[in-house]
Amino acid sequence: MAPRAPGMVTARQVADSLGVAVSTVGRALADDPRISPETKALVQRAAARLGYVANTPARMMRGGSSRLIGLMLPDIRNSFYATIAEAMSACCDGAGYQLVFSIAGDPDVEERHARELASARVAGIVIVPTPDPRPQTREILRHFPHVQLLRRVAGLSPAWFGIDDEECLRLGTAHLIAAGHRRIGYIGGALHYSTGAARLAGFRRAFTEAGLDPAGAIEALGPPADAGFGSRAAQALLQAAPPITAIITGAVQVTGAVLEALQRSGRSAPRDIAVVGFGDEPSFSWWGPGLTTLAMPIDELAQSCGNWLIDRLRSGAAIEEHASMAATRLVLRGSAGADRL
Known part of the structure; x- marks a missing residue:
């Protein structure tokens, strides 16, 4: 076991400050459904006050997962994808998760990044997939809750959020x-x-x-x-x-x-x-x-996608077949001109 850094607050100290068991602290911080919302809030406030930092690797060794959600985009050179990243980040922050961002515009990079996200034991992944992901990428994603966004590729998650x-x-x-x-x-x-x-x-x-x-x-x-x-x-x-x-x-x-x-x-x-x-x-x-x-409505689409995935992560529900399609609107300005008939 790695030595504890000097001055690092332990879960036991958090537990002692509240007069509860160490296991209660661990479960509360892991959002265990066996712990009441009131106790979770109490533990979270105490942990924040004392400066407690969870030992994520240790929690994962006990069978837990991280509070990370991966977002794999092919590009971020326009506000289309930047808006997705910002909306997804806000969605994760509000739900107690943290977004891990990845730019994977070709199948080789996509495979490598999927592997890295898997090694970090992310809780889930939102992906705008390349047109033909590598078989290795498909196999990696098969073991993690994930949702397809905008693009849809056969053989990946049956859940998809996109536009018409x-x-x-x-x-x-x-x-x-x-x-x-x-x-x-x-x-x-x-x-x-x-x-x-x-x-x-x-x-x-x-x-x-x-x-x-x-x-x-x-x-x-x-x-x-x-x-x-x-x-x-x-x-x-x-x-x-x-x-x-x-x-x-x-x-x-x-x-x-x-x-x-x-x-x-x-x-x-x-x-x-x-x-x-x-x-x-x-x-x-x-x-x-x-x-x-x-x-x-890219902002709303990204938030809907993020909330849907987080709801399933919290409940432990399987990622079942789901399709959500957002409508487009034509914004009329001057560039299309007047009627030529």
Whole structure:
């Protein structure tokens, strides 16, 4: 057993200060359901007053788990994922857990980070998975309560929280079609992303529902977090012949690349081309005439996901099949222009 650091407060000292058994202190701090809420609160206040720090490794050796929840994201270069991290952190803090954050944008890094989270005996994991996680990653996650967020991959947790990706792009594309646009360019995620496939389906469905041939549309698909892809795709669309009259995007990073490409080309929206973006970055409201965009309740989605997982961790319930899908709203500003009919 490792020696106790000089001056470190022990569970026995906390117990003696309250006149209760050491086992009561341990169970109260571990949120054991056998201990009443009143006793738990009493022990927690005493522990905080005395400066007691729980011996997490020892508790885990006795069969307990940590108070850590892992969050695995592919990217944090836009406010979309940053909002998720902030909301999830607040959710965990409020429930007595601590968030451990991981950026795992490719399958190899994802496997390594999943292994590290497992070695830390996290209580649960929220993951935005890569399109095709390694078999080792799937096996690791099989042994931990986990929830999929935004993307959905077969073979991982049956619980998923996301947005209605197909309806999202259908809504934005239908708006452009209603304004008279037929030659529309779409830049979005590749089909091996569950979100990419659904958003492309929504883009195409808007044409079908309007009784239009989608042959006049141009589709550019690739890695959505790659700014280089977004920039190249935007440049190609702006040079298309015959020219397109509108662009809609299916990723936040791609939206930024399109706006930069427009600025470099000297074109403006909606005078030269109409634009509907994806996500609602703070800068989008004051870009040019204001960006018409597809906004999602990401903060609420992340909190719902975190609360759902924590409820199951507290109750010991299994992670059963569950799907929660948030609606998107079209934020109308100036970039999509007026009716062309």
